[in-house]
Amino acid sequence: MWGLLLALAAFAPAVGVGVGAPSTSVLGLAPPATTGAPISTPAPRSSPAQPPAEKNNGTSEQHVQFRIIKKKKIVMKKRKKLIRPRPLVTDRPPVTTSPAETLDLPEKQEPGCPPLGLESLRVTDNQLEASSSQSFGLGPHRGRLNIQSGLEDGDLYDGAWCAEEQDAEPWFQVDATHPTRFSGVITQGRNSIWRYDWVTSYKVQFSNDSRTWWGSRNRSSGMDAVFPANSDPETPVLNLLPEPQVARFIRLLPQTWLEGGTSCLRAEILACPVSGGQSDKAGWAGYNLHCECTLPHELNSPPDPNDLFPEAPALGSLDPLDFRHHNYKAMRKLMKQVNEQCPNITRVYSIGKSHQGLKLYVMEMSDQPGEHELGEPEVRYVAGMHGNEALGRELLLLLMQFLCREFLRGDPRVTRLLTETRIHLLPSMNPDGYETAFRRVGRLAQGPPCPFLPGARSLLGLNKPLPWQGSELVGWAEGRWNKQGIDLNHNFADLNTPLWEAEDDGLVPDTVPNHHLPLPAYYTLPNATVSILGAVAEATVGALVSVSRHSSPAPVQVAPETRAVIDWMERIPFVLSANLHGGELVVSYPFDMTRTPWAARELTPTPDDTVFRWLSTVYAGTNRVMQDPDRRPCHNQDFSLHGNVINGADWHTVPGSMNDFSYLHTNCFEVTVELSCDKFPHENELPQEWENNKDALLTYLEQVRMGIAGVVRDKDTELGIADAVIAVDGINHDVTTAWGGDYWRLLTPGDYMVTASAEGYHTVTRNCRVTFEEGPVPCNFRLTKTPKQRLRELLAAGAKVPPDLRRRLERLRGQKD
Ligand SMILES: *[C@@H]1O[C@H](CO)[C@@H](O)[C@H](O)[C@H]1NC(C)=O
Ligand SMILES: *[C@@H]1O[C@H](CO)[C@@H](O)[C@H](O)[C@H]1NC(C)=O
Ligand SMILES: *[C@@H]1O[C@H](CO)[C@@H](O)[C@H](O)[C@H]1NC(C)=O
Ligand SMILES: *[C@@H]1O[C@H](CO)[C@@H](O)[C@H](O)[C@H]1NC(C)=O
Ligand SMILES: *[C@@H]1O[C@H](CO)[C@@H](O)[C@H](O)[C@H]1NC(C)=O
Ligand SMILES: [Zn+2]
Numbered sequence: 001m002w003g004l005l006l007a008l009a010a011f012a013p014a015v016g017v018g019v020g021a022p023s024t025s026v027l028g029l030a031p032p033a034t035t036g037a038p039i040s041t042p043a044p045r046s047s048p049a050q051p052p053a054e055k056n057n058g059t060s061e062q063h064v065q066f067r068i069i070k071k072k073k074i075v076m077k078k079r080k081k082l083i084r085p086r087p088l089v090t091d092r093p094p095v096t097t098s099p100a101e102t103l104d105l106p107e108k109q110e111p112g113c114p115p116l117g118l119e120s121l122r123v124t125d126n127q128l129e130a131s132s133s134q135s136f137g138l139g140p141h142r143g144r145l146n147i148q149s150g151l152e153d154g155d156l157y158d159g160a161w162c163a164e165e166q167d168a169e170p171w172f173q174v175d176a177t178h179p180t181r182f183s184g185v186i187t188q189g190r191n192s193i194w195r196y197d198w199v200t201s202y203k204v205q206f207s208n209d210s211r212t213w214w215g216s217r218n219r220s221s222g223m224d225a226v227f228p229a230n231s232d233p234e235t236p237v238l239n240l241l242p243e244p245q246v247a248r249f250i251r252l253l254p255q256t257w258l259e260g261g262t263s264c265l266r267a268e269i270l271a272c273p274v275s276g277g278q279s280d281k282a283g284w285a286g287y288n289l290h291c292e293c294t295l296p297h298e299l300n301s302p303p304d305p306n307d308l309f310p311e312a313p314a315l316g317s318l319d320p321l322d323f324r325h326h327n328y329k330a331m332r333k334l335m336k337q338v339n340e341q342c343p344n345i346t347r348v349y350s351i352g353k354s355h356q357g358l359k360l361y362v363m364e365m366s367d368q369p370g371e372h373e374l375g376e377p378e379v380r381y382v383a384g385m386h387g388n389e390a391l392g393r394e395l396l397l398l399l400m401q402f403l404c405r406e407f408l409r410g411d412p413r414v415t416r417l418l419t420e421t422r423i424h425l426l427p428s429m430n431p432d433g434y435e436t437a438f439r440r441v442g443r444l445a446q447g448p449p450c451p452f453l454p455g456a457r458s459l460l461g462l463n464k465p466l467p468w469q470g471s472e473l474v475g476w477a478e479g480r481w482n483k484q485g486i487d488l489n490h491n492f493a494d495l496n497t498p499l500w501e502a503e504d505d506g507l508v509p510d511t512v513p514n515h516h517l518p519l520p521a522y523y524t525l526p527n528a529t530v531s532i533l534g535a536v537a538e539a540t541v542g543a544l545v546s547v548s549r550h551s552s553p554a555p556v557q558v559a560p561e562t563r564a565v566i567d568w569m570e571r572i573p574f575v576l577s578a579n580l581h582g583g584e585l586v587v588s589y590p591f592d593m594t595r596t597p598w599a600a601r602e603l604t605p606t607p608d609d610t611v612f613r614w615l616s617t618v619y620a621g622t623n624r625v626m627q628d629p630d631r632r633p634c635h636n637q638d639f640s641l642h643g644n645v646i647n648g649a650d651w652h653t654v655p656g657s658m659n660d661f662s663y664l665h666t667n668c669f670e671v672t673v674e675l676s677c678d679k680f681p682h683e684n685e686l687p688q689e690w691e692n693n694k695d696a697l698l699t700y701l702e703q704v705r706m707g708i709a710g711v712v713r714d715k716d717t718e719l720g721i722a723d724a725v726i727a728v729d730g731i732n733h734d735v736t737t738a739w740g741g742d743y744w745r746l747l748t749p750g751d752y753m754v755t756a757s758a759e760g761y762h763t764v765t766r767n768c769r770v771t772f773e774e775g776p777v778p779c780n781f782r783l784t785k786t787p788k789q790r791l792r793e794l795l796a797a798g799a800k801v802p803p804d805l806r807r808r809l810e811r812l813r814g815q816k817d
Contacts, residue, residue, distance in 0.1 A: 113183040113244075113272035115472055116176060119145040120678040120685055125632060129173040130161055134262065138162040141632075143172050145236060145268035146476050146678070149191045150636035157636035159191025162264035163254070170263040173251045175210070176271060182206065183244040184270035185252060186472050189233035197264035198230040199254040206247035213251065216241050226255055229265075236268075236473050246274055268472050317687035319694075321401045325394060325683055327438045328358055328431050334397055335363050335427075342404035345369060345418055351426070352564025355483040358431040360564050363400045366422035373422070374720070374740045375711065377704045378572050380424040380668075381697070382565070383580040385488045385658065387433020388471070388479035390680040391689055392580025392673075396427040398690050399697055413698070421704055424572070430482050430561055437471075437479025437680060471680030476583075482559050489654060491530055491562040492661035493523040496593045499664060508732070514607070515725075515734045517664045519566075529555035530656055565658070566665075573738035574668035576704045576746065578619065579658055584674035585626055586639040587616040592648030592657035592672075604649035606663060607733040611707075611746045613645060616671050618703055620644035622696040625676070634677035648672065667735045669746055707747035708768045709776035712737050712756045715784045721758045724783070729753035744776060756781035760789030 117123045125141035133139045136156060143161030150157050163170030176182075182204075189198025203224050204216040218225040219242050227239040250271075254263040317323070326334055339346045347369035350359040364370070372378065381399070383392030403423070406414035417423070428434055481487055495517040502512035522528055589612035594602040606612060620626045626644040633639070639646060648654060662670040681689055712724040720741020727734045728745060729752065737743040737758075745754070749770045757763035761783035768779035785793075787809045794801055 113181060113270045114682045114684045115145075115186075116174065116180070116269040116271045117685075118143070118174070118268045119147075119471070120676070120681055121632060121634070122685070123174065127175045127177065128161075129175070130163065131169065131171045132164040132167040134162045134164055138264070140172060143265055143267055145186060145188055145266050145472065147191065147266055148476070148635040149193075151193065153192050153194050155636075157633070160189065160197065160264040160266050162190065162197060162262050165262050167263070169253070171205075171251045171253045172265060172267065173210070173249060174267075174269050175249050176269075177248065179208070179246055179248055179274050181244050181246050181272040181274050182241060182250050182269060183272065184238060184240040185227070185250075186236045186238045186268040186270070187229050187252070188236050188266040188475075189230045189258075190264040191233060191266070191476075195261070196233060196258055197261040198233055199257045199263055199265045200229050200231070201226050201255045202229055202265075203227070203253040203255060204241065205251040205253060206245045207249040207251070208247055210249050214245075216243070216245065218242065229254075234475055234477075236475055238473060240270075244272075270472075317691045317694075319398075319402060319405075319690065321398050321405075321690065323394075323398070323683065323686040323690070325390060325438065325686075326397055328428070328435060331393070331397065331427060332359075332361060335361055335400070338363065338400050338404050342407060345407055346400070346404065351568040353560060354430070354432045355560050356432045356435075358435070360426060360429060360431065360561065362568075363396075363425045363427075364422065365400065365403050365418055365425070367419045368422075372573065372738065372740070375709065375742050376420060376422055377575040377709070377744045378422045378424065379701050379704050380426065380572075380574050380577045381580060382426045382429050382577065382658070384426075384428040384430050384434055385579060386480045386581060386679075387428075387430040387435070387482070388437040388474055388477070388679055389580075389582035389675075390434065390437065390471070391582045391675045391678075393427045393434065394686055395580065395675065395690065395693055395697065396425045398686075399694075400425055402694070417698065417701060421701065423701065424574075426565075426568075429565060430488055432483040433479045433481055435479075436483075437474050471678060472682070474680055476679070482561055484557060484559060486556055486559045486562075488559060488561055489658060490656040491556065491559050492566070492656045492658055493519050493665070494530070494593070494656050494660075495520075495664040496591060496595075496655070496660055500595055509727075509734070513725075513734070514732050515664070516666070516736060519665070523558065528558045530558060566661075569662060569666050569668065573742075574662075574666060575744040576615075576701070577662060577668050577670035578700060579670055579672045580675055581672055582675045582679040583677065584634050584637075584639070585623075585631070585644060585677060586651075586674045587620045587626075587645045587671055588648040588651055588659075588674070589613065589616045589645065589671045590648055590657075590659045590663050592654040592660050594649045594653040599653060601650055601652050603647050605647060607731050608663075608669065608746070610748050611669065612671065614706070614748055615669065615700070615703055615746075616645035617643060619671070619673055619696045619700045622699045623675075624692040624695075663733075667744070704744065704746070705775045707745050707770055707776050708752070708754065708779040709742070709744040710778050710780035711741045712743065712758065712781040712783060713741055714761075715782040721761070721783060724756050724758035724761075724781075727755045727757070729755070745779075754779055756783060758783055760792070761785055 118128070121144075123144075128140040128143060130140035130143070135154070135158070137154065137158035138161060140161045142158055147159060149159030161172055163172075185202075185204060187199060187202070189196070203226055205213040206216070207213045215224040216227075217223070225242055228237075229239075230237050250269055252265065252267060254265065257263045322334060324330075335348050339348050342365075345365055345367060347364040348361055349364065350361050352360050354360065366373075366376070381392075381396055383396050384390070403414055403418065407418055498520070499508065499512070499514070499517055502508050508514050523530075590606050591604040593604065594600070595604045596602055620643060623644075625631055626640070629640070631640060637651075648657065648659065654660075657672075659670045659672055662668045675693065676689060678685070712721045712726070713719060714721055720737070720739075722737055722739040722741060724737040724741065724743070725734045726736065726743050726745055728747065735743055735745050747770045749772050751767060751769050753765055754768050755763055755765040762785075764781050764783055766779070766781070768777055770777050791801060791806065791809055
């Protein structure tokens with residue numbers, strides 16, 4: 001997810017961004033260093049006050065300073081005899097008191113169950129209830145882990161559930177809709193730029209009918225257990241229940257909260273389904289379903305007649321793929337396996353290394369791996385640019401397994417795709433960031449083995465550790481950046497500014513080309529740095545701490561990951577790409593950067609707007625969740641009102657984005673896909689997410705057939721002409737031919753005047769019609785050399801040309817080319 005655009009909005013001078021922030025104010029969000037002294041909350045919501053200010057000394061230099069606070073480590077309650085979670089390393093004193101010595105857990109402490117789905121929206125709004133709420137925007141349906149508020153408070157999309165101030169006994173309730181084994185609770189405070197609110201302790205109650213309630217007991221005292229909760233707005237705090245409880249309803253009852261604030265929280269509930277009629281001996285019953293949930297045969301098994309409470313429908317996919325999260329090593333292994341399974345259509349290669357030295361692996365899939373075939377377009381998917389947005393990575397790993405498998409089975413659609421295109425999949429552009437996020441989740445990943453189920457999950461191996469992986473404890477931002485703290489989506493060279501300046505001076509396309517803008521000289525230096533403005537713009541609440549206009553920007557280096565991708569883009573004649581992110585559900589298309597300097601957001605279409613809107617609409621229209629007209633918005637914007645597509649700059653400006661760079665520096669059209677509300681979905685959501693995106697991923701790649709394609713050749717020799725320019729009348733953006741003279745020009749249906757030109761040749765223009773039929777429409781060119789070029793070649797070959805002939809030739813054709 002792109003995060004909350006708070007920075008540019010706040011320091012944009014004179015653009016009138018109505019964010020209610022005083023234009024010179026500092027956006028301060030530093031969580032308190034300790035919990036000992038509660039901070040009093042800032043002024044009332046109605047008048048967003050100066051947030052806790054620091055360093056604002058009122059100068060007016062046009063610079064920005066920002067500081068990213070390292071996310072606090074999670075505070076996990078350690079427990080006696082609980083083998084699973086290793087104590088978390090903290091680089092600061094623990095901020096909540098640990099009940100380690102006091103909670104007397106049963107010997108057979110059940111490990112964590114998967115999340116019920118407050119974050120992923122699997123739990124619907126009407127399953128959430130509360131004793132009271134301050135406003136609709138702070139209603140119980142907003143009490144979801146990691147939900148993000150908008151820039152302002154007091155609208156429909158605030159960042160938590162908050163009880164009314166006068167509510168003396170607040171509660172927040174989740175209806176699981178069927179009997180469920182509750183095993184833990186994760187809470188966060190309120191996401192807001194303007195206020196601090198979090199709950200510091202709560203009790204937990206259960207019910208089967210929402211009338212009679214029983215509490216979670218403290219085994220040593222026999223009293224209601226009081227769970228220590230949060231000490232800052234963002235860090236998720238997990239409490240495992242002393243004893244898991246089977247019930248339908250669970251309530252959190254805040255007991256204490258930040259002084260001066262109100263009772264506000266965002267939560268996730270850990271819960272295992274309970275199979276009716278089955279024994280739950282050893283406490284493992286709840287896991288069976290979890291382990292099985294990806295099994296084809298389980299999905300088809302008849303319902304248990306003794307089951308009084310029918311199970312929630314199993315989330316699943318019929319494709320027998322490896323639905324797990326893969327860290328670097330596991331990813332590498334999986335790619336190797338796919339390569340071994342489908343040696344004829346795959347090739348694994350690396351495009352470079354991360355800062356930490358992890359390789360950026362690419363899976364290439366095509367009928368002639370390793371070769372660019374004349375006329376065959378190259379397409380790519382890039383995922384994991386933000387390391388904590390893990391779904392794209394897994395989807396690409398699933399896609400490669402799927403393509404391999406379906407190719408072996410002879411599926412005609414997949415076979416055609418692999419025969420007609422060369423597909424490159426980069427699952428992890430930022431492996432360092434992913435490892436950071438994964439380690440946090442991975443700590444909880446050492447569950448007990450799955451119960452033995454004959455035939456179950458045989459593809460994946462039996463008795464493997466029960467996974468417990470998801471973003472539940474990663475928070476919203478950890479792992480986003482690379483190891484150097486660089487946001488890779490602001491790290492590409494800004495080619496928009498030079499292009500637009502040249503356009504303003506009337507130089508495009510005659511003096512300055514409208515395509516393949518060169519890397520600025522500074523950017524090619526080994527010590528090159530880029531402006532950090534963009535990095536600030538996209539930083540998320542909880543990570544961004546202060547922005548002021550007063551000190552020099554800390555320069556941000558060009559990351560090795562960025563350089564590797566740029567080299568890759570320059571090496572391969574890509575035509576179409578998507579950049580997979582997470583944390584929202586929307587497809588955004590270039591430009592990502594606003595044309596008006598300093599504008600926080602502004603519609604900034606490319607000359608190829610129609611094509612880009614079509615490409616985005618294709619993905620959004622085939623993604624199952626985006627297709628749902630009744631889906632609720634993820635965070636604070638309802639993209640479904642506009643077909644789930646948006647111009648990137650109209651959302652929030654991102655200078656130095658990969659999409660803009662790809663469009664301006666290469667032939668490749670790239671959009672950004674925000675795949676899901678949850679950045680790091682739990683493993684048991686992966687089959688569903690695969691089904692949500694499978695068709696979209698295939699259909700999007702097939703769009704490379706849209707438009708015209710052909711080869712530009714020398715009329716005499718029939719050889720392809722590299723770097724010939726293909727211009728389309730009315731579209732101020734040209735593409736060029738690859739080294740074999742082949743080109744692809746994505747276009748929507750219509751009649752186009754297409755011109756091919758190359759140095760030393762007469763240009764040729766012809767009409768090409770793109771229809772609604774599947775293309776691409778062939779549109780070939782044969783160019784004849786100019787006399788001047790023939791002369792040059794003659795001279796180069798050592799021929800003596802009589803001076804008068806030379807003069808005549810030059811007079812005839814001199815200015816023509
Ligand atoms: C503003 O702050 C900067 C850095 O903190 C300092 O160098 C400068 O003297 C301050 N200016 C004023 C007017 O306080
Ligand atoms: C359990 O009780 C002990 C004292 O009896 C107390 O110190 C501890 O904080 C309690 N834990 C919870 C979770 O209520
Ligand atoms: C609640 O329902 C579950 C499942 O039917 C049952 O096992 C449990 O005993 C019930 N608890 C109470 C207190 O009624
Ligand atoms: C790969 O191609 C070779 C030669 O065409 C063929 O014999 C072999 O069966 C193919 N292997 C697979 C896994 O498709
Ligand atoms: C980067 O290197 C160049 C050439 O080595 C040097 O002139 C320039 O000052 C350096 N820039 C920075 C910011 O270090
Ligand atoms: Zn992202």
